[in-house]
Amino acid sequence: MRSLWFRLSAAAALFVSLALIFVWFSLSRLFENHVMAQYERELVSVIDTLAANLDSGGSGLKLASEPADPRFSIPAGGRYWQVWLKGAPLLRSRSLWDTEIKYSEQQEGYDHLTAIPGPSGAPILALSQKLSIEASNEALDVIVTAAADKADLDAALARFSQSLVTMLALTAILLLSALGLQVFFGLRPLEELRDAVARVRTGDASRIDDTGPSEVRPLVSEINTLLLGERAAVERAKARASDLAHGLKTPLTILGQIGETLTGEHQAEAAEQILDQVSTIRSRIDRQLALSRISATGKESVEAKGIVDKLLNAMRQMPSPQPITWQAAVPPRLAVAVDTSDFAEAVGNVLDNARLHAKSDIRVTGAEDGTILCLTVEDDGTGIEASDYGRVLARGQRLDESSEGTGLGLAITSDILRAYGGALSLDRAAIGGLKVTMQWPLARAAAR
Numbered sequence: 001m002r003s004l005w006f007r008l009s010a011a012a013a014l015f016v017s018l019a020l021i022f023v024w025f026s027l028s029r030l031f032e033n034h035v036m037a038q039y040e041r042e043l044v045s046v047i048d049t050l051a052a053n054l055d056s057g058g059s060g061l062k063l064a065s066e067p068a069d070p071r072f073s074i075p076a077g078g079r080y081w082q083v084w085l086k087g088a089p090l091l092r093s094r095s096l097w098d099t100e101i102k103y104s105e106q107q108e109g110y111d112h113l114t115a116i117p118g119p120s121g122a123p124i125l126a127l128s129q130k131l132s133i134e135a136s137n138e139a140l141d142v143i144v145t146a147a148a149d150k151a152d153l154d155a156a157l158a159r160f161s162q163s164l165v166t167m168l169a170l171t172a173i174l175l176l177s178a179l180g181l182q183v184f185f186g187l188r189p190l191e192e193l194r195d196a197v198a199r200v201r202t203g204d205a206s207r208i209d210d211t212g213p214s215e216v217r218p219l220v221s222e223i224n225t226l227l228l229g230e231r232a233a234v235e236r237a238k239a240r241a242s243d244l245a246h247g248l249k250t251p252l253t254i255l256g257q258i259g260e261t262l263t264g265e266h267q268a269e270a271a272e273q274i275l276d277q278v279s280t281i282r283s284r285i286d287r288q289l290a291l292s293r294i295s296a297t298g299k300e301s302v303e304a305k306g307i308v309d310k311l312l313n314a315m316r317q318m319p320s321p322q323p324i325t326w327q328a329a330v331p332p333r334l335a336v337a338v339d340t341s342d343f344a345e346a347v348g349n350v351l352d353n354a355r356l357h358a359k360s361d362i363r364v365t366g367a368e369d370g371t372i373l374c375l376t377v378e379d380d381g382t383g384i385e386a387s388d389y390g391r392v393l394a395r396g397q398r399l400d401e402s403s404e405g406t407g408l409g410l411a412i413t414s415d416i417l418r419a420y421g422g423a424l425s426l427d428r429a430a431i432g433g434l435k436v437t438m439q440w441p442l443a444r445a446a447a448r
Helices: 004-052 150-202 217-264 268-292 304-317 340-357 386-392 409-419
Strands: 054-057 060-063 079-085 114-117 123-135 138-149 300-303 325-329 335-338 361-369 372-379 423-428 434-441
Touching (some): 004 138, 054 123, 054 138, 060 079, 335 340, 335 434, 340 361, 340 372, 340 434, 409 423
Antiparallel strands (some): 054 060, 123 138
C-alpha cells in the first residue's frame, strides 16, 4: 500500500469493477423488463384475438376462428390459449393437449405473468383476463388465458447476459488499460525526478532541471535549494575544521618544544607524557583534516582501473623493506561514483599499508557485484589477529609501533567509504597476510 502506482491502480480497478457491476445489473433488469413487456404484449394480443372471436350462440361457447400462430397447433408447441366458462366445455389450443391451466387471481390483468407448470411439466408464463360476454340477454363471465414457454424467456435472457458479460469484460479491459496508461504517464514525472536525484547523488549532475510538469516544479525548486544549502554548509564545516586544525598546530609545536626542553633538563618522565599527548592530539587533528577533505557531496564517475594502475606505478617506485611483486587484476570500464581524490587517497592508504607489511607479494583484484565494486588488496605479511581488526580501524591505533606513519590509513579509508555508502572489511588473506576489501558504489553512468 506504500506504492502510489498500486494505490491508484487498485482504486481505479475497484471503481471500474463497481461501475461495470452496476451497469450489468441495470442493463440485465432493463432487458428482462423489456422482454417481459414484449411477452405481455404478445399474450394480450392473443387474449384480445380470442375475445373478439368468441361466439355465444345457442349451441354454447364457440370460437369463430383460432389464432393463426402454428405453435398453438403443435402439442407443447410453446404457445397456449384457453377459454373457460363455468358449466361449458373447456376451449383450449391443441398445444395444451389434455392440460388445463388453473386460474389464479395473480394471472389477471396485463401487469403480471405467472409461472405455472405447462403440458410437458416445464414452467410456462400465463396471463388471464376475466371477460363478460352478452348471451341470450344474460352476461357470461369468461376467463381467457394465454401462455408461453418460460424457457424461451430464459434463453433470451441467457443470450443477452452472455453477450453483456463479454461486452463488459472487453470494456473493463479497455478501461483498465487506459487507466493503467494514465497512472503510468501520471507518475512518470516522479520517476524522472528520482533519476535526476540519482544523477545528483552519483555526481553526474549538480542540480535538477525544472523542466517537468508545473505540479512537480515546486518540489524540484525546494530540492535544488536544499542542495545549494547543503553544499554551502559542507564547505563552511570543512573550512572551520581546517581553520581549527591549523590554529592548533602552533600551540602543539610549542608544547613539543617544551617537551624536548624538559628532556634536556633531565625531566624525561614529564617530557614523555607531554610528547605522548602532543602526538595523540596531532594524530586526531590529522584525521579530522583528512575527513574534512572528503567530498562525498561532489561525486564523479571515476574509472577504478586507471586510478589503481597509477597508484601501483607510484608504489613500485617507493622503498620497501624487501622487494615486492605487485599483481593487479581490475576489470576495465568499471566506474565508481566518488570524488577522484577521495578514491585515490583511500586506495593509496591501503596499498601503502600493504607495502609496509608485505614480505614479497601484494595482489590487487577487483570484481563487480551488482551495484558494488569489490576492490581487494592482499599481502603475504604476518597479518593480524581477528580480535585486533577493530583496533586497526580505531583512531590512530598501530599494532606495529616500529612501522612508519600515524596509524590513520585504514581508519581514514573506512571513513571515506562510509561517506560514500561503501564499506571496508578485514580478513585473513589466502597468501598469508591481511586482506582488505573495499566496497565502492558503482556509478550509474559507468561506461559498458
